Amino acid sequence: MTDPAESAGYQPTAIEAKWQVRWREQRTNEPDLDHATAPFYNLMMFPYPSAEGLHVGNLFAFTGADVFGRFKRMQGHQVFEPIGFDAFGIHSENHAIKTGQHPAELIPSNIRNFTRQLTRVGGMFSWEHVLSTTDPSYYKWTQWVFLQLFKRGLAYKKKGAVNWCPADKTVLANEQVIAGACERCGSMVEQRVLEQWYFRITDYADRLLANLDDPGKMDWSPSTVLAQKNWLGRSEGAELTFDVPSSEASVRVYTTRPDTIFGATFMVLAPEHPMVDMLTTPEQREAVATYRRAAGAKDLVARKTGDKAKTGIATGGTVINPATGTEIPVWIADYVLMDYGTGAIMAVPGHDERDFAFAKAYGLEIVRVVAGPDEVASTPLSEAYVDNASGTLVNSGRFDGRPTGEAAAEITAWLAAEGHGTTKVQYRLYDWCISRQRYWGPPIPIIYCEACGTVPVPEDQLPVELPLIEDFRPDDSGVSPLARHADWYFVPCPACGAKARRETDVSDTFLDSAWYFLRYPSSERADVPFDPVRTRTWLPVTSYIGGNEHAVLHLLYSRFITMVLHDAGMLDFEEPFRKFRAHGLIVKDGAKMSKSRGNVVVPDEYIEKWGADTFRIYLMFLGPFQEGGDFRDAGISGPRRFLDKIWDLVGDACHPDVANAEIHHDILIKWHQTKQRVTEGLEELHYNTAIAALMELLNVLRETNCSSREVVTSLVQMLAPFAPHFAEECWERLGHTTTIFDSTWPVWIPELTVDDTVTIGVQVGGKTRGTVTLSVEATAEQAEAAARAEESVARHLDGRTVRKVIWVPGRLLNFVVES
RNA sequence: GCCCGAGUGGCGGAAUGGCAGACGCAGCGGACUCAAAAUCCGCAGCCGGCAACGGCGUGUGGGUUCGACUCCCACCUUGGGCACCA
Numbered sequence: 046m047t048d049p050a051e052s053a054g055y056q057p058t059a060i061e062a063k064w065q066v067r068w069r070e071q072r073t074n075e076p077d078l079d080h081a082t083a084p085f086y087n088l089m090m091f092p093y094p095s096a097e098g099l100h101v102g103n104l105f106a107f108t109g110a111d112v113f114g115r116f117k118r119m120q121g122h123q124v125f126e127p128i129g130f131d132a133f134g135i136h137s138e139n140h141a142i143k144t145g146q147h148p149a150e151l152i153p154s155n156i157r158n159f160t161r162q163l164t165r166v167g168g169m170f171s172w173e174h175v176l177s178t179t180d181p182s183y184y185k186w187t188q189w190v191f192l193q194l195f196k197r198g199l200a201y202k203k204k205g206a207v208n209w210c211p212a213d214k215t216v217l218a219n220e221q222v223i224a225g226a227c228e229r230c231g232s233m234v235e236q237r238v239l240e241q242w243y244f245r246i247t248d249y250a251d252r253l254l255a256n257l258d259d260p261g262k263m264d265w266s267p268s269t270v271l272a273q274k275n276w277l278g279r280s281e282g283a284e285l286t287f288d289v290p291s292s293e294a295s296v297r298v299y300t301t302r303p304d305t306i307f308g309a310t311f312m313v314l315a316p317e318h319p320m321v322d323m324l325t326t327p328e329q330r331e332a333v334a335t336y337r338r339a340a341g342a343k344d345l346v347a348r349k350t351g352d353k354a355k356t357g358i359a360t361g362g363t364v365i366n367p368a369t370g371t372e373i374p375v376w377i378a379d380y381v382l383m384d385y386g387t388g389a390i391m392a393v394p395g396h397d398e399r400d401f402a403f404a405k406a407y408g409l410e411i412v413r414v415v416a417g418p419d420e421v422a423s424t425p426l427s428e429a430y431v432d433n434a435s436g437t438l439v440n441s442g443r444f445d446g447r448p449t450g451e452a453a454a455e456i457t458a459w460l461a462a463e464g465h466g467t468t469k470v471q472y473r474l475y476d477w478c479i480s481r482q483r484y485w486g487p488p489i490p491i492i493y494c495e496a497c498g499t500v501p502v503p504e505d506q507l508p509v510e511l512p513l514i515e516d517f518r519p520d521d522s523g524v525s526p527l528a529r530h531a532d533w534y535f536v537p538c539p540a541c542g543a544k545a546r547r548e549t550d551v552s553d554t555f556l557d558s559a560w561y562f563l564r565y566p567s568s569e570r571a572d573v574p575f576d577p578v579r580t581r582t583w584l585p586v587t588s589y590i591g592g593n594e595h596a597v598l599h600l601l602y603s604r605f606i607t608m609v610l611h612d613a614g615m616l617d618f619e620e621p622f623r624k625f626r627a628h629g630l631i632v633k634d635g636a637k638m639s640k641s642r643g644n645v646v647v648p649d650e651y652i653e654k655w656g657a658d659t660f661r662i663y664l665m666f667l668g669p670f671q672e673g674g675d676f677r678d679a680g681i682s683g684p685r686r687f688l689d690k691i692w693d694l695v696g697d698a699c700h701p702d703v704a705n706a707e708i709h710h711d712i713l714i715k716w717h718q719t720k721q722r723v724t725e726g727l728e729e730l731h732y733n734t735a736i737a738a739l740m741e742l743l744n745v746l747r748e749t750n751c752s753s754r755e756v757v758t759s760l761v762q763m764l765a766p767f768a769p770h771f772a773e774e775c776w777e778r779l780g781h782t783t784t785i786f787d788s789t790w791p792v793w794i795p796e797l798t799v800d801d802t803v804t805i806g807v808q809v810g811g812k813t814r815g816t817v818t819l820s821v822e823a824t825a826e827q828a829e830a831a832a833r834a835e836e837s838v839a840r841h842l843d844g845r846t847v848r849k850v851i852w853v854p855g856r857l858l859n860f861v862v863e864s
Numbered sequence: 865g866c867c868c869g870a871g872u873g874g875c876g877g878a879a880u881g882g883c884a885g886a887c888g889c890a891g892c893g894g895a896c897u898c899a900a901a902a903u904c905c906g907c908a909g910c911c912g913g914c915a916a917c918g919g920c921g922u923g924u925g926g927g928u929u930c931g932a933c934u935c936c937c938a939c940c941u942u943g944g945g946c947a948c949c950a
Binding site for chain 1: 865867868869870875876877878879882883886887888889890930931943944945946948949950
C-alpha cells in the first residue's frame with residue numbers, strides 16, 4: 046500500500062457520489078431502446094410517493110430487483126430498468142387533507158425525495174423514462190384506456206349497492222374492504238346505492254384462469270398463481286329450474302351439489318331478488334317489505350360476513366322441486382347474495398351448514414339424502430353432512446345408492462332432459478368498480494347530454510384535465526368535489542354542441558397502474574400511449590419482481606387490461622408479465638412495518654453511516670429474498686467488513702509481483718465452484734447464499750495469501766450486482782476504463798468445480814464415526830478398505846457383523862450392522 | 865371455518881434423502897496497545913468427562929428407509945391470504 050489514497054481505505058460516501066454522477070453523465074443506465082439485440086425488461090412495482098419517504102421494505106424490494114437487472118446486464122442483455130410514481134389515489138389525498146396541503150404541491154415534493162433516495166441506493170434506473178401517473182401526459186392515456194374499454198362495451202354504468210367508507214367518503218372496491226373495514230383508514234364500511242362505472246372483468250374470467258396454467262405465457266411464483274385462482278373462484282355446478290305452481294314462471298338456482306336436490310326442502314331468495322314480489326302472498330307482504338328494508342340498510346360487509354345468526358322471512362309462496370315434484374316454501378334471507386349465482390338457492394339443510402342453521406332457526410324440514418360410510422337413510426342428522434366425496438344417495442328415488450360424485454352428473458343430465466337444468470361454471474370474481482367519488486384521480490372521460498345520452502370524450506380532446514381546485518375535500522353527497530365547479534362541470538356536448546355535463550367521478554388508482562409498464566419504453570412520446578415498435582421489442586415484461594400484496598389486485602387488473610388491448614389488436618401478447626416473482630416482507634420485531642405501530646425503519650441514516658453498498662448487501666444477506674425477514678441492524682457490520690477486506694485484496698491484486706502468481710489447485714477449484722454457486726444463486730434469487738459463497742471465496746483467498754488478479758477481478762465482478770459503486774471503483778483500480786456493467790460475467794469450467802480428492806463421511810449403523818479422504822474415482826471396495834483402516838471406524842465395527850455396505854460416491858459410506 | 869407458507873445453536877440463517885449448523889452477527893480466549901477501539905490468530909450445538917471419548921439433538925408424537933431437517937400420517941405453535949360464494 047504505497048498509494049496514500051488507498052491507504053485511507055474504503056470511503057463509501059465519496060465513491061458512491063462519484064459513481065452516481067458518472068452513471069448519469071455517461072448515461073450508463075440508459076439502454077438504446079431502438080436498437081436492442083437482447084432486450085431485457087426488468088420491472089419492479091413503482092412506489093406510491095408517500096410523505097414519509099421510502100422505507101426499508103421498499104428498498105429491500107427495489108434492491109432485490111436491481112441486483113437481478115444488473116446480473117442480467119452482465120450476462121449480455123440490454124437491460125431496461127424503469128421507475129416511476131403511482132401518485133394518484135386516496136392515500137395522497139387523505140394525507141393532503143390531514144396536513145392542509147394541496148396534493149398537487151405535496152406530490153412533486155414527495156417525488157423529489159423519492160428520487161433522491163432511489164438514486165442514493167444505486168438503482169440502475171433509466172431516469173430518462175421516469176413517469177408519474179399524475180402527470181397529464183400520462184393520465185391522458187389512462188383516460189384513453191378507459192375509452193378503449195368503453196368502445197368495446199366493457200365499461201358500463203350500473204346502479205348498485207356499493208361499499209361506502211364513511212371516513213374517506215368514497216366507494217371502495219370489494220378488494221379494498223378488509224374484514225368489514227376500509228383498507229385505508231380502518232373505518233367500518235356501509236352500504237350505499239350509487240351509480241358506478243364498472244369494467245367487465247368477469248367476461249375474461251375463463252381466460253384469466255386458463256393462462257395461469259400455460260407455461261408458454263406465464264412463469265409466476267406459485268403462491269401468486271394460487272392467490273389468483275382462489276380470487277377467480279371457479280366452481281362447477283348446475284343451474285336448476287324450479288317452477289312456480291299455477292304459473293308460467295320459474296326460479297333458477299345455482300348449486301354445486303345437484304346430487305342433493307331430493308333434500309331441497311325449501312328455497313331462499315336474496316331480499317333484492319326480482320321475483321320476491323311475485324312470490325309473496327298478500328298476508329306476508331308487509332313483513333317481507335319490512336325485512337327487505339332492514340336488509341337494505343345493513344352494510345354489505347355485515348351481510349357478507351359469515352357465522353352470523355341467520356335471519357329471514359317466509360314469502361308465503363311456493364315452488365316445485367323438479368326432482369320430487371313436491372311444493373316447497375320460498376323464503377328470503379340476507380345470507381343469500383344477489384350478486385353471486387342467480388341470487389337464489391335451493392336449500393338443502395341436511396347437507397349445507399348455512400341451510401341447516403336456517404332450517405333449525407325457523408323449524409323447516411330437514412331430510413337426509415346422503416349417507417356417510419356408517420350411516421343409513423334413517424340415521425338422524427345432528428348437523429349438516431357436507432362431505433361430497435364419500436357418501437351415497439338415500440331418499441333420492443331411483444338414485445338411491447349412487448355415490449354423490451357420480452349422482453351429481455346423472456341428476457343434472459336427467460333434469461336437463463326434462464328441461465329443468467344445465468351444467469354451469471360459476472366464478473366468484475366481481476366486475477371491477479372503477480368509480481371514485483373523489484378529487485385526486487384522472488377524471489373519467491364521459492359527458493352526459495340530454496339529447497345524446499352518455500357520450501365519450503373524443504380521443505383528440507384528451508386529457509380531461511383535473512382542475513386545480515382548492516376545496517377538494519369530499520363531502521357526504523356521494524358526488525365528487527368536481528361537481529361543485531360549474532366552469533369545469535358544464536361543457537358543450539361533443540356530439541351535438543348542446544349544454545352538457547361532465548362525469549365527475551375519477552377512476553380507481555388501480556387503473557393507473559394497470560398499464561404503466563406499457564408506457565415506460567415510450568414515455569417521451571406525446572402522440573401515442575405506447576410505440577408499437579418499441580412495444581414489440583421490449584414487451585411482454587421479461588421479469589417482474591414485486592410484493593404478493595398485489596397478487597390479486599394490480600396483477601389481475603394488469604392482465605385484464607392487457608388482454609383487452611390485445612383483443613383490440615394493439616398488442617401481440619395477452620399476458621403482460623412473462624415471469625413474476627414475489628419477494629418476501631421485511632418485518633420489524635416480528636410485525637409488519639407500519640406508521641401506526643411506530644416501527645417503520647427509515648433507510649437514510651443507515652446509508653449515511655454505512656454506505657449504500659453495505660446496506661444493499663446487508664438487506665440481501667438478511668435471509669432468502671423470496672421470504673423476507675426481520676430487520677435487525679445488529680448484523681450490518683458484517684457486510685461492511687466484507688467490503689473492507691475485498692478493498693484491501695484489490696489493493697494487493699494491483700501489485701504485479703503478487704497478483705500474477707500461479708493459482709494453487711485448491712483455490713482454482715474453490716474459485717470455479719464459487720462462480721457456479723453465485724451464478725446459479727442469482728438466477729434463482731437466492732441472494733443470501735450467493736453472498737455467502739463470495740464470502741467463502743474471500744476467506745480462502747485470505748487464508749492462503751492469494752491475491753491473484755484474475756480471481757480478484759472475477760470476485761469484484763460477481764459482487765457488482767450487490768455493491769455497484771464499490772465494484773465500479775475496484776474495477777477502475779484494476780485498470781479498467783469502461784463500466785463494470787458492460788463487462789462479461791465470469792464463467793466456470795464444470796471440470797474444475799470437482800476436486801480430484803473428496804472427503805466422505807463414514808457411518809456405522811447410521812451414525813457418523815469418521816471421515817476418509819479418497820480419490821473421486823475410488824470404488825466401493827477402495828472406500829471400504831480405507832474406512833476399515835480408520836481407527837475410529839474400526840473401533841465401532843469391532844465385534845459386529847456387517848450386513849451390508851451402502852456406498853454413495855462422493856458422499857458417504859455406511860456400514861449396516863446387526864442391531 | 866377454508867387455503868397457502870414457516871418452525872434448525874444466544875441471534876439471522878445454510879443444507880430438500882447421504883458428514884446438521886455453511887456464511888454472518890453476538891460471545892469467549894489470545895496477539896497488538898499505557899489503555900480502548902479497529903485489526904489479526906484461535907475457540908465455539910447441548911449434556912457428561914481433565915481428556916480420549918460417549919450420549920443427546922432440526923416444534924411434538926408416530927411411520928417409511930441402511931440412512932430423515934428433508935418423504936408420509938396426526939397434532940401443536942406461528943405468519944399470511946380468503947371468508948354466508950350456494
